[in-house]
Amino acid sequence: xxxxxxxxxxxxxxxxxxxxxxxxxxxxxxxxxxxxxxxxxxxxxxxxxxxxxxxxxxxxxxxxxxxxxxxxxxxxxxxxxxxxxxxxxxxxxxxxxxxxxxxxxxxxxxxxxxxxxxxxxxxxxxxxxxxxxxxxxxxxxxxxxxxxxxxxxxxxxxxxxxxxxxxxxxxxxxxxxxxxxxxxxxxxxxxxxxxxxxxxxxxxxxxxxxxxxxxxxxxxxxxxxxxxxxxxxxxxxxxxxxxxxxxxxxxxxxxxxxxxxxxxxxxxxxxxxxxxxxxxxxxxxxxxxxxxxxxxxxxxxxxxxxxxxxxxxxxxxxxxxxxxxxxxx
Ligand SMILES: Cc1cc2nc3c(=O)[nH]c(=O)nc-3n(C[C@H](O)[C@H](O)[C@H](O)COP(=O)(O)OP(=O)(O)OC[C@H]3O[C@@H](n4cnc5c(N)ncnc54)[C@H](O)[C@@H]3O)c2cc1C
Ligand code: SF4
Numbered sequence: 615x616x617x618x619x620x621x622x623x624x625x626x627x628x629x630x631x632x633x634x635x636x637x638x639x640x641x642x643x644x645x646x647x648x649x650x651x652x653x654x655x656x657x658x659x660x661x662x663x664x665x666x667x668x669x670x671x672x673x674x675x676x677x678x679x680x681x682x683x684x685x686x687x688x689x690x691x692x693x694x695x696x697x698x699x700x701x702x703x704x705x706x707x708x709x710x711x712x713x714x715x716x717x718x719x720x721x722x723x724x725x726x727x728x729x730x731x732x733x734x735x736x737x738x739x740x741x742x743x744x745x746x747x748x749x750x751x752x753x754x755x756x757x758x759x760x761x762x763x764x765x766x767x768x769x770x771x772x773x774x775x776x777x778x779x780x781x782x783x784x785x786x787x788x789x790x791x792x793x794x795x796x797x798x799x800x801x802x803x804x805x806x807x808x809x810x811x812x813x814x815x816x817x818x819x820x821x822x823x824x825x826x827x828x829x830x831x832x833x834x835x836x837x838x839x840x841x842x843x844x845x846x847x848x849x850x851x852x853x854x855x856x857x858x859x860x861x862x863x864x865x866x867x868x869x870x871x872x873x874x875x876x877x878x879x880x881x882x883x884x885x886x887x888x889x890x891x892x893x894x895x896x897x898x899x900x901x902x903x904x905x906x907x908x909x910x911x912x913x914x915x916x917x918x919x920x921x922x923x924x925x926x927x928x929x930x931x932x933x934x935x936x937x938x939x940x941x942x943x
Contacts, residue, residue, distance in 0.1 A: 615653050619661040626793060629663050633823040634795050641665045641825060643724025646716050651729060655738050656746060666721060669827050678833030684723030684826045701831060703840035703859050707782035710844040713851050723826040726780060730773035731853055744770045745814045759919035761853060766880040771814030772917060774878055775807055776853050781877035782842055784885050785859035788831045794824030807882030836863040836871055843934050845926060854878035856927045860934040869893045879927060886910045898939045900932060907931035
């Protein structure tokens, strides 16, 4: 590993001023992704700024929403009684990720910013990767693509975003709080990660030296009736092949509102807006759920090794909605 300086800023202002000095600095959360990337020379920062002591609080707003500090550990958020009761999709998504030890270390900010698990991205010595080396080529295309994208990919990159938590946050319409050299701003989580297009090296809308300070989750009655289902090769310690975060509100046998987000299928948590629009106002039925899933997956462009994900995603969407509808379907 390349030697680096470790610094623990006393507060957000110091973190920002240190980050603005050089593009060779990285913020350090629990280090469960960044340190691996540094060990493998995918990332070689000159300095890491430990931000784990900055915002580690969970604040409940008067309206029933939550503001979760970026330094809150994944375990702390997953077991928080209010999260379990009012936002079960978030708790379940967090608990489905990684291992207990990793969740104890990983932070909310780091989870949002974690890099793809594409094996070619980590293989600095042996593989071409446009994300690491823009314009250099992509060895995943035509290679092992079981874990790669079926939606929103480009000819330059077919990687997926690995976070489970972000899929739940997308279904909950969460907002990311950011502070940087130009002040504070807020970005909906659904707009925070970007699709690869011609620039797979650009993964989020975060600008240089900007720091994630918190995530805000608005109150929602529907969120109490929410679920996260993750389909993977092993029952623990494995990334999603396909995952579905869902929430539904039913009134007089009809779908008053619904939220669906998918993981394991794209470079960002995929909000299934098309399926949602088709379902709103419709009668609750298994056929409606399958038709909506079909319409969302119509845009899928599978690769040789991940064609199965289309059917898997459709069935998982229908199963989650059916469960949430509580036998009404
Ligand atoms: C074996 C293994 C299995 C895993 N399985 C899963 C899984 O099934 N599901 C899943 O979702 N995840 C999984 N993970 C990934 C894990 O969730 C992430 O590594 C973790 O969430 C990253 O959080 P961290 O705080 O350790 O981030 P770090 O490693 O510290 O940082 C990650 C990135 O975030 C940046 N960063 C950190 N904090 C901030 C901030 N406040 N503002 C701006 N940038 C910031 C860092 O600079 C870095 O680029 C797994 C990881 C491992 C090692
Ligand atoms: S899919 Fe993306 S991350 Fe993976 S090798 Fe290709 S360019 Fe790199």
